[in-house]
Amino acid sequence: MKQSLKYLLLSLGVISLGFVSYFGYTLWRILNIGTAYQAKQFCSGVFVSGRSKESVFDRDVLAEIEGLSALEKSIVKSIQVKINRSQQSATANIFGWAKHQAIFRPGLGCTLVIDTTEARLRSQVKSLPLVPQKLNERRSLRQVDSVPPEINQRQLKLALDSVFRPQQHTRAVVIVYQGQIVAERYAPGFSAQMPLPGWSMTKSVTNALVGILVKEDKLSLKDKNLMPEWSDRRSQITLDSMLHMSSGLTFNEDEGSPLGDLIQMLFGRANTAGYAANQPLAATPNTKWQYSSGTTNIISRVIRNAIASDADYLTFPRRALFNRLEMQSAVIEPDASGTFVGSSFMYATARDWARFGLLYLQDGVWEGQRILPEGWVKYSRTLAELAPQKNYGAHFWLMNVAASSEQNQILTAQGFQDQYIAIIPSHQLVIVHLGKNEQATRQQFIPQILAAFTN
Incomplete structure (x- = not known):
């Protein structure tokens, strides 16, 4: 006993x-x-x-x-x-x-x-032209001299007042109509000169960087064998399937789990793309839709592999996109391995986020120059057929919003804590909202704005 x-x-x-x-x-x-x-x-x-x-x-x-x-x-x-x-x-x-x-x-x-x-991280960027040159005058996206008569100014003000209520935690709103700013507002402590995080809106910028490389014939949507560690069925994953979030890779996107894949990848790993690429398949590629920040960071590595050198890669977003759109404030932050965290870590002023939205409103053309390949914006709107809610394209979200009995298909970049850019061709509108809100405002705010433009 x-x-x-x-x-x-x-x-x-x-x-x-x-x-x-x-x-x-x-x-x-x-x-x-x-x-x-x-x-x-x-x-x-x-x-x-x-x-x-x-x-x-x-x-x-x-x-x-x-x-x-x-x-x-x-x-x-x-x-x-x-x-x-x-x-x-x-x-x-x-x-x-x-x-x-x-x-x-x-x-x-x-x-x-x-x-x-x-010391090693700082040595990577010595002598690289990473800081934008100051422009004497920005040619695009100026504030309108007088509000066009077709805009209901009272309705517009009511919409802005509503979204800037204290409980909404909105920090910045910019509304662009026909290429000009018709409304702009900032919460106390924030300003037009302050770069703010886009979180997952960065994914849509990654879409643009892929498009530029497709235009340069350095990438193809049909490309396979994208990562050297994929010697198994993962080698069949295409760039197109990743842009439509149907790679089949395992990934836990839970934002509230400190030990889940998303948080571990972003804040616990030196190599975000490597962490995501080493995940096993949960389904055969192109048979299951799953929103995954890991997928986007793999795409960031694919972009890096398509560019001649790391020096060219680190300057690529500024050289190929930001400078051309006069997005002086914009930065995408890399991880410790030198790969951009294309899923989540971009900062820009509200006006520069609006410039990005305007590029897609204008079918990828900026001041007469084609930045994105012809048909790329249409491709970005192409529905990911496997998405359960039928509301996702190629690294952009799709919304259908009713305003004055009219259905408007809206292309949106969306990020954590209520960041969004709404691109609305039917009204020649771009709406930028930046904030710190746990509850999304876009389902109420966008229709309210549209109501001001339907006179």
């Missing part, structure tokens, strides 16, 4: 030790993600957006923890963040543990230092 009790107690001890070890390891992983997330967000908020550390904490961190438990809130508030302005970096830790650093590089924004060194 004593011997049996001894073995029982020993077994319980081993089980308890295993449980404590597992719990401790899981907690450690969560804390590491928390400090990495804050280092990255403070770095981009301070050095890309030009905000104060206090603004990022009060307007971003505190807003994001509203729905957490008291314990979770206390953990987040215990994370200490240090801003080093001379080194242009942000470092976060919790009681000296789980330390993470993100560094700012002009023209590339902020990157988490993971599995590398700060």
Whole structure:
């Protein structure tokens, strides 16, 4: 009996030790993600957006923890963040543990230092022409001198007042009609000169970068064997299937899971594309639709592989797209391996996001020059047939909004926390909304705006 009790107690001890070890390891992983997330967000908020550390904490961190438990809130508030302005970096830790650093590089924004060194990351960009030249005068997207008579100004103001209510947490709105800004508003603490995150709107910019390379015959939508590690059935995944989110790869897109694929990829890995590419197939390619940020980061690596050198790759978005659209504020931030995080990490002013939308409104043409291949915008609107809600194209979302008994098919770039660009050819409109809202406003705001343009 004593011997049996001894073995029982020993077994319980081993089980308890295993449980404590597992719990401790899981907690450690969560804390590491928390400090990495804050280092990255403070770095981009301070050095890309030009905000104060206090603004990022009060307007971003505190807003994001509203729905957490008291314990979770206390953990987040215990994370200490240090801003080093001379080194242009942000470092976060919790009681000296789980330390993470993100560094700012002009023209590339902020990157988490993971599995590398700060010196190595900074050496990658020496002498590269990454910072845009200042333009004496922007030729495009000027503010209208007087509001056209066909616009119902009262309705337009009511729509803006509604979306800027305090509980909406809207930060910026720009409305472009027939190529000119007819309405623009910013929340206190934000301005027309402040680059703001687009989160998954970056995916639609990745669509444009692919289109440019297709136009240059450096990529084809039918391309297979896209990644060197795909020697199995994954070699049959095409660029077209990835743009339509039907690669078949396993990926957990849960934004609220710190240990899920999305958060681990963005804030816990040096090589975002490598992490996503190493996922197994959940379904045969082109037989199942699944929205996946991992898929977009694989596309970012495909773009990198199609360009002659890393130096050319790092300057490619600015040279091929941003400079041509006069998007001076725009940056896509790379990961520590040097691949752009094309799923999520782009910053631009509301006006520059509007310029991007205007490119698609104008069928890929900018000031008489074709930027995107002919038919590319139509392709981007092509329905992903496997999407359950029939509301996704090629790295753009599709919306059908009724206004004054008229159905309007709208092409939208959409991002986390209520970022969106709505491109509406029927009304020659581009609507940009940037904010920090957990509840989407677009289903109400876009019809309200359309109602002002249906006189």
